[in-house]
Amino acid sequence: MINNLNMYIEGANIPVMTTDGTITKRVYFNNAATTLALRPAIWNVNANIPLLTYIDAPGQLGKRTTISYEDVRDRILDFVGGDTSKDTVIYVKNSTEAINLLSELFYQEDPEQVVITTAMEHMANYLPFISRFKTAVVAVTKDGDIDLDDLENKLNTYKNKVKLLAITGASNVTGITPPIYKIAKLVHEYGAKILVDAVQLVQHRSFHMKPYDDDEHIDFVVFSAHKCYTSFDGGVLIGPYDFFSKYKPFLDGAGTTKFISSEKIIYSEPPKRYEAGYPDIFGVRAMGEALKFLENVGLNNIAEYEKKLYHHARRGLQSIPKVKMYAQDSKQINIPYIAFNVDGIYYTDVANYLAYNHGIEVGAGTSGADLYVQSLTGVSPTEAYELYVKGKATGIIRISLGMYNTLSEIDRFVDAIRNL
């Protein structure tokens, strides 16, 4: 069982001053937005700054830099259970860029195809498809889960036209984890592929893409390093090398080609073909180090510990009548996030009260999952627009816990809400 991981986290224990002048220890419950930084990741970067050179540069430092940069791809594949002989890892700025890239490649494949996405998604897994394709959006149930009947209906309705389902591996609002393997199997029966947005999953639970010959294989995966405790840019798009070798770069520039003359362009093989411009040497280095740390602690240990945190927070909030939590009847909450509102108090006021009066940082708003938050709060699209125009947009308060948060921090937070 893990304990006291906060000593490995930069900024987890810093003092902050509240409005009445009290100095208190900061509590950070906004890990779904970005996690705080792991010290080993920062140390690793700092130690290597004096050795900075370009990757592929001639000489021993160039060789060292290139090897450490490339080796992280293998660590990532291992981390998500990818197939080293079939999958490739493309480094991108973040998951948003990864999903835009994938959407663009599917567009190159067939602009007329239908993409299915869901009403649970962060907008990063919705807008890149809405803007390019005819899309079908799977509804969520009243408990906040993916409506599997609706998914099957949509697959049936758009049979032979659907080539991709884009779905989250874990909601960034409620911590619900849709049954992605069951869904993958269903999607494959319809001849389509599945993209799992694992941005809120891989730092909390062990995740596996499963073998290619398994019906439950996950075809494409994205995640972001800054949500895995690096504090830097860096994200990945993982999927079949053969798929990526068919298309043209989304961003053009240095590295994407292996030969150019005024008469001819030959593109690099993937992943380089999709990595235009300056490589994110330190972001990648930090990602490798952070994933190593998570593996050493053990994802199962992290999941077990975070479950305790979640239940403690949930019990605390349940004991306060003016708190309304969302989606708590779901049986699929596996990530320690809770979305709630407080009767009669606007969500930004609650969040500001927590931060200014108690030094407790939480998320407030739609957390980028606009459709999902509207559905959870029971606000129709028309009402949502009217509220937005009035300057009272729909939203929730979200606590998103991480492996280094503690029960006593949760007690402080619950007391603060009780005294609101």
Ligand SMILES: Cc1ncc(COP(=O)(O)O)c(C=O)c1O
């Ligand atoms: C579920 C989910 N997907 C995608 C993203 C986008 O991640 P990034 O901002 O790192 O591109 C987020 C960000 O919060 C998210 O929560």
